[in-house]
Amino acid sequence: MQIQPPYNKPFSQSSEENKDVILKIIAPLLADRQTLLEIASGTGQHAVFFAEQMPQLTWQTSDLLESHSGIKQWLNDANLPNVLPPFQLNVSEDTWPNTRYDAVFSANSFHIMGEHNVEDFFKNVSKVLNDNALVLIYGPFNYNGQFTSDSNANFDIWLKNRNPQSGIKDFEWCDALANKAGLTLLDDFEMPMNNRILVWKKSKKRLPQREIEKMNRIINEANKRGISVSELADEVFREMFE
Numbered sequence: 001m002q003i004q005p006p007y008n009k010p011f012s013q014s015s016e017e018n019k020d021v022i023l024k025i026i027a028p029l030l031a032d033r034q035t036l037l038e039i040a041s042g043t044g045q046h047a048v049f050f051a052e053q054m055p056q057l058t059w060q061t062s063d064l065l066e067s068h069s070g071i072k073q074w075l076n077d078a079n080l081p082n083v084l085p086p087f088q089l090n091v092s093e094d095t096w097p098n099t100r101y102d103a104v105f106s107a108n109s110f111h112i113m114g115e116h117n118v119e120d121f122f123k124n125v126s127k128v129l130n131d132n133a134l135v136l137i138y139g140p141f142n143y144n145g146q147f148t149s150d151s152n153a154n155f156d157i158w159l160k161n162r163n164p165q166s167g168i169k170d171f172e173w174c175d176a177l178a179n180k181a182g183l184t185l186l187d188d189f190e191m192p193m194n195n196r197i198l199v200w201k202k203s204k205k206r207l208p209q210r211e212i213e214k215m216n217r218i219i220n221e222a223n224k225r226g227i228s229v230s231e232l233a234d235e236v237f238r239e240m241f242e
């Protein structure tokens with residue numbers, strides 16, 4: 001498909017290219033959710049596309065102030081009833097809303113942020129989550145301290161040259177921060193172009209450390225085999241009943 005960038009407003013080629021594959025993963029997860037907060041909405045392209053494709057969701061955009069005019073242009077042109085104008089949200093500042101949501105989504109933001117920003121994200125995110133809410137994070141991650149591809153390693157150098165604080169974050173480090181925030185990893189999807197979608201769920205009750213470690217072993221096994229946790233579960237069930 002030929003893409004005709006609308007040059008009259010900020011445009012992200014990568015958002016255009018990844019929106020369909022992201023939708024395929026997040027749509028079933030969000031089918032029974034009503035409200036979602038997007039952090040670091042960027043141009044607003046994801047917001048209008050996902051809100052249109054998931055009309056049951058009210059999609060709240062947010063970002064640093066400098067992105068707001070672009071987001072508003074995308075929202076005005078789309079004129080959808082279920083996507084809300086951005087509010088100012090810097091994950092490290094006291095600008096988090098008092099509202100609670102059924103899900104939080106953020107794409108391609110953790111590698112732009114410094115480590116302290118990602119720590120602040122996890123320190124604060126629970127406050128805006130309803131019980132059983134989901135946190136969905138799209139982007140590149142490292143595993144066991146290793147880049148998952150040469151292109152990610154080169155991307156990390158490029159990012160750090162631009163801003164020494166930014167860079168691709170370790171999956172295990174993020175997951176430990178999430179666990180501390182009362183979030184449990186539900187799944188880790190391998191995506192095209194060496195990206196992932198990490199999905200955490202806010203548990204009413206904190207899982208005991210032993211259970212968290214068990215889940216992490218299952219996730220590592222799925223990663224080793226290059227499949228998702230649900231695919232691994234399907235395999236195990238098939239073996240049990242064959």
Ligand SMILES: C[S@@+](CC[C@H](N)C(=O)[O-])C[C@H]1O[C@@H](n2cnc3c(N)ncnc32)[C@H](O)[C@@H]1O
Binds near residue numbers: 046090
């Ligand atoms: C690479 S863009 C990704 C935008 C969009 N989500 C996408 O996928 O195209 C990174 C975004 O992170 C936002 N950002 C950077 N630091 C942030 C912070 N401390 N708090 C919230 N957003 C931040 C930037 O304003 C920018 O919109």
